[in-house]
Amino acid sequence: MTPPLPVVELVRAGFAYEDGPPVFDGIDFAVPEGRAMALLGRNGSGKTTLMRLLSGGLRCARGALRVAGEEVTYDRKGLTRLRTTVQLVLQDPDDQLFAASVGQDVSFGPLNLGLPEDEVRLRVREALEALDIAALEDRPTHLLSYGQRKRAAIAGAVAMRPRVLILDEPTAGLDPHGQERLLEVLGRLRDAGTTVVMATHDVDLALRWADDAAVLSPAGLRTGPVEELLADDALLDAARLRRPWGMAVARLLREQGLLTDNTPGPRTAEELDTWSTRRTPRPTG
Numbered sequence: 001m002t003p004p005l006p007v008v009e010l011v012r013a014g015f016a017y018e019d020g021p022p023v024f025d026g027i028d029f030a031v032p033e034g035r036a037m038a039l040l041g042r043n044g045s046g047k048t049t050l051m052r053l054l055s056g057g058l059r060c061a062r063g064a065l066r067v068a069g070e071e072v073t074y075d076r077k078g079l080t081r082l083r084t085t086v087q088l089v090l091q092d093p094d095d096q097l098f099a100a101s102v103g104q105d106v107s108f109g110p111l112n113l114g115l116p117e118d119e120v121r122l123r124v125r126e127a128l129e130a131l132d133i134a135a136l137e138d139r140p141t142h143l144l145s146y147g148q149r150k151r152a153a154i155a156g157a158v159a160m161r162p163r164v165l166i167l168d169e170p171t172a173g174l175d176p177h178g179q180e181r182l183l184e185v186l187g188r189l190r191d192a193g194t195t196v197v198m199a200t201h202d203v204d205l206a207l208r209w210a211d212d213a214a215v216l217s218p219a220g221l222r223t224g225p226v227e228e229l230l231a232d233d234a235l236l237d238a239a240r241l242r243r244p245w246g247m248a249v250a251r252l253l254r255e256q257g258l259l260t261d262n263t264p265g266p267r268t269a270e271e272l273d274t275w276s277t278r279r280t281p282r283p284t285g
Helices: 047-055 076-083 102-112 117-130 146-158 176-191 203-209 233-239 245-255 269-279
Strands: 008-016 022-031 036-040 062-067 086-089 164-168 195-199 212-217 220-225
Touching (some): 022 047, 022 220, 047 164, 047 195, 062 076, 086 146, 102 117, 102 146, 146 164, 146 176, 176 203, 203 245, 212 233, 245 269
Parallel strands (some): 036 195, 086 164
Antiparallel strands (some): 008 062
């Protein structure tokens, strides 16, 4: 059986900023549909450039960007097709929010597509409900909390109904409760069929959340199952990433004979607590 085409991919892509060295030189990167991918790498490794190339904010100097196997053209028609397939949400929501109210901001993209008014209203309502901020539709954007602004920015992207949602450090600046609420939202989007790519420095988050990882290091880009890549100490050293907490705990449990090689280990402190409670017999008498 022929494998499905990636939703979006860079093929032998090269890019350099003006008067600078190449950031990428012949890179291949494919985003498969229906998977959650963590994009990892140190500062300056090219994560932001890669995300902007995938979303059309930057244009390959050579090579190609393809959507469902078809090369993207950077005219109006081609960019419209790309932006209804791939949406990028920036790390700082204030770089994206500009309208007076949440509803106006979320409606901006669909309105630019020339959609009928009823369709725009439907998309806005669906996006706000998906991000659990329907009650904020008429709220001025400058009165939102930081977490609310994050979700409003994501809602604006979701209203375009993209097949791929790319998020730049979406949990940065959020407290633990805010992070968990956002991850629940992203989980619902995944369940509804949206492919999510998340750039993050948090290897623990990547391990617990992602199916696949893409790791940028001076040696280039490596992709694969998240557990496989985050268990590669040489790769993590090259990328200047620390070892995930869950990997270290699982390694220790296996060394102590408490976990078999084929059994996944706990990925969070809460999972470890649940695991240890199940293993420890309750005192009697």
